Amino acid sequence: MVFSTYFGNYNRRLLKNVSLVLVPVISVSYLSIKKKSSLSNIQAESSGLPPFKVQYLIIGSGPTAYSALRTIRYLEPSSKVLIATDSKYLPYERYPLNMEAWFTDNFSETFEYESRFQASNKFLFFQPESFYLSPTDLESADEYGAQALLLKHKFSQIDPEKHLARLENGDSVQYEKCLLALGSKTPTLPTKIPASLKKKFHVLDNLDDFHSLTESLANCSHIGIIGDNLKAVEFATCQSLIFNNEVKRKVTLTCSGKFLADYLPQIVIDWLKPEIEKLGVKIIENAKVGNLVVSNQSGKLKLNFGTESFCCDNVVSMLPRIANSELAKNSALETDSDNLDTIVTDSTLKVRSDLYAAGSCVSVYHPMFRSRLSFDFPDHSVMSGRWAALNMIGKVMPYFKLPRHFADFGDDLGFDGVGLIDPKLETQVYFAHRSKTEQNENTADTELENTETLESKVDSKSTEIEAGNVTDKEEIETNQEYTNMESKTTQNQNPTASTEVEEKSNIDDDPIASCAVVYIKDGVVVGVVTLGSFGRMFIAENMISRKVKSEDVYEFVPLLLTTKFSIRKPSDEDEDGMF
Structure with a gap:
């Protein structure tokens, strides 16, 4: 039952019981991470790791790597799995660093945060130190198998023909099956930044970035955020709700084009943008990063985009992330330069013989949409890791999971989507008024x-x-x-819906509570987005898998716009009555 701690929101009653036993153990373990500087009991000697052979090698330590480990160990109890990473931390979940961690007291000490999806708190790290063996002890594990962890070691090349993974220190690891779960990173800003001002520019890719950013923003009164994706908007709304010395922090979000123009049609943006600005986020559109000029003005950063300029204390870059594909390029593996440098795989997430890739670093062929897709979302990271593990152990199955998008824009306003989200497609927009x-x-x-x-x-x-x-x-x-x-x-129970555009006076008199956007391709539904109503994606997935025709969408709209059971967060009483 140890593995149930990560996927607890699928069985919250089970997690509630398990957490009572695991909390003291994991808390002590995580506190020890901060006190220890080397984690000598779970990392190899600095002089180098002797060559050895492993059954399953997973390169990476994010949700994709842990999801694959969990699946392999569950379906093959006798398997021996090695997770290898250049990180100094145990495998942990990255996504809470964008929002939940900022609203949790003493997060840097306890690594415990209040999850938005369930009533009980969660821990950032998937498992304690004692869960992993030393790499040198993996070969001598008994018939029940084991999992080991190798930290602070970076791979430089993969030889698929010889089934060999080479480390930068000259050592190598021979594998039977290998999974590349390399993740992604924020690209460098394409502008020249003075050396004296570089310390005020930040990214948020990992736990070290979070600690550095927390210290820099401790006394920050105005923060600038560069990016127009869902993560950037979510981070902006999160920071706008944080108070410093009882003074609300000013937040400016710059977009290279129109606000969320890559996700939503214009009629929805016209409604959503003022709602975000009400939360205290100033939005500057058409701020091209290539035109950015950085200067120092009275101790503050001055960002000049040509048509717009403003001053702030710190800047966080949240440009669209690119894949960590250096290892793939050094190994002569195919990458998609037109799709964020992702690693090219087939529909089963296979790259070469016995070599697989999953997570935000891959471009996978999706059999349902008959096109190559890549995603940087937690749901895709977890599910693609699970699918890759199934294919690695011989249960061949194409990756047909629908991509899931979600972000929080405040207490009662959030983005929840599934499928192909492209406003260039034919769209149907439905609004539900508050009254x-x-x-x-x-x-x-x-x-x-x-x-x-x-x-x-x-x-x-x-x-x-x-x-x-x-x-x-x-x-x-x-x-x-x-x-x-x-x-x-x-x-x-059978209300009707209309796609007619409301007059602005009616919208002002009767505010909109929720919105649904349906994306149509070749006459059938391929994507759905809801704003203001969470927990409706099982309906949307059903619409896409059943290939609902455009003229039949109205039958599902009342279910998509339901808000009664999605506004508030689940409580302990809800957990007791779930089953």
Whole structure:
């Protein structure tokens, strides 16, 4: 049951019970990470690692690597797996560093954060130190198999023909099956930055970047963020809610083009942009990074994009991430230069014989969309690692998982999408106004109360009927009343939707509560995005897999726009009543 700690939101009751046992052990282990500088018990000697052979070699230490390890060890209990990375940290989850970690007290000491997806807290690291063996002890493991971890060692080349992975220190590791889970990184800004100002420019790729950025932003009153992707917008809204000495932090977000123009049609942007600005984020559009000129003005950074300029204390670059493909290029593996330098794989995530790649560093052929796709999202990292592991152990299966996109833009506003998200495709946009949403929820509550009252009445009548105290006429009237209530409830569960554009005056008088965008290609649904309503993606995935036609989309819209069960975060009471 140790592996259930990472995928806990699929079985939250199980995680709730397990965490009571694991919390003290993991907390002590993580605190020891900060106190120890070398982690000598789980890393090889600095002089070099002697050559040895492993059954499964996983290069990388992110969610993709851990997901693959978990799958292999579960399906092949006798397997021996080595995770090798140039990082100094145990395998951990990167995505919480973008938002959750900033709202958690003492995160740098406990590595514990409040998850947005479940009521209980989670730990950043997947497993404690004791979970991994030393690499030299892996070969001598018993018939039940084991997993080992090699830290602070970087691979320089892969030889697929000889099944050999070479380290930079000259040593090598021979493998039977190998997985490249190299991840991605933020590219360097294409502008010249004075040496005296470089310390004020940051990225957020790993835990070291988080610690450095936390120190720099401790007394920061104005932060500039460069990027127009979902992660940049989420980070901007997160920072706008942080107070320094009871003064709200100013946040400026610069976009190279229109705000979120790569995800949403213009009509949705016209509604969403003011909502983001209400949270305290100033948005500057058409700020080309290539035109950026950096200078020092009275101790502050001055960013001049030509048409727009502003001053700030620190800058965080969140440009579209590129794949860590140096190892693939040094090994003469095929990369896609037109797609963020990702590693090219087939539909089974295979690169060469017994060599696979997964996560945000790959460009995989998707059989459902019949095109090559790459994604930098946590859901894809986890699921592609699982799929690669299945193919590595011989259960050949093409990667048909639909890509999932999500980001939080505040308490009641978030981006949740699945499939092909491209505003250049044909789109259908649906809005749900706040008054209509509240009316539907109140109607549903009233109907539920009426139904419960009527059911209680029918149960009481049934008891009297069995006792022989009710006439046949009264029995018929009771059954007819219950039938009429069921018919009325069924009619109210089929609301209609319209794609007509609302007048601006109507939007101001009746604010929009949620929005759904449906992307159409060749007459069928290929992607869905919801804003303001979480937990609807299982419906969207069903629409895409069933290839719902464009004229039938309206039947699913009321389900996509439901907000009653998605506004608030789950609580402990919800967990007790899940099953």
